[in-house]
Amino acid sequence: MQFMLSWKITPGDYIACAKRFIETGGADVEGITTIGRWHAPGSSYGWHLVEGTPEAVANQAAAWNPYITLEITPVITDEVAAPAVASVLE
Numbered sequence: 001m002q003f004m005l006s007w008k009i010t011p012g013d014y015i016a017c018a019k020r021f022i023e024t025g026g027a028d029v030e031g032i033t034t035i036g037r038w039h040a041p042g043s044s045y046g047w048h049l050v051e052g053t054p055e056a057v058a059n060q061a062a063a064w065n066p067y068i069t070l071e072i073t074p075v076i077t078d079e080v081a082a083p084a085v086a087s088v089l090e
Contacts, residue, residue, distance in 0.1 A: 002035065002049065003057050004075045007068040009044035017067035029063055031056030049075070 009017045028034055032052040039046045050057065061070050 001053065002051050002075050002077075004073045005048040005050060005057070005060070006071040006073070007046050007048065007064070009068050013067045014044060017064075020067065028052075029056060029059045032060050 026034075026037065026048075028050065032050050035049040035051055037046065037048045050060065052060075057072060061072060064070070
């Protein structure tokens with residue numbers, strides 16, 4: 001399953017979060033595969049698209065919890081969404 005993790009670095013934690021990111025490369029926890037990661041330059045915001053189980057995503061969130069707040073949203077592709085959308089048009 002794919003999840004979009006939208007993060008915001010908590011005030012006062014930017015330096016500690018940046019150091020951890022540089023040291024670890026933002027490594028995923030076991031059970032997570034990164035599809036893509038995007039940063040908003042000059043801000044504390046970013047997005048991380050991952051594939052994994054809900055449990056692994058919870059572990060990923062817990063691993064970064066000291067530095068960021070997260071909004072986690074399950075997401076699906078157009079190919080998966082289209083049949084559901086089409087069904088309401090019939």
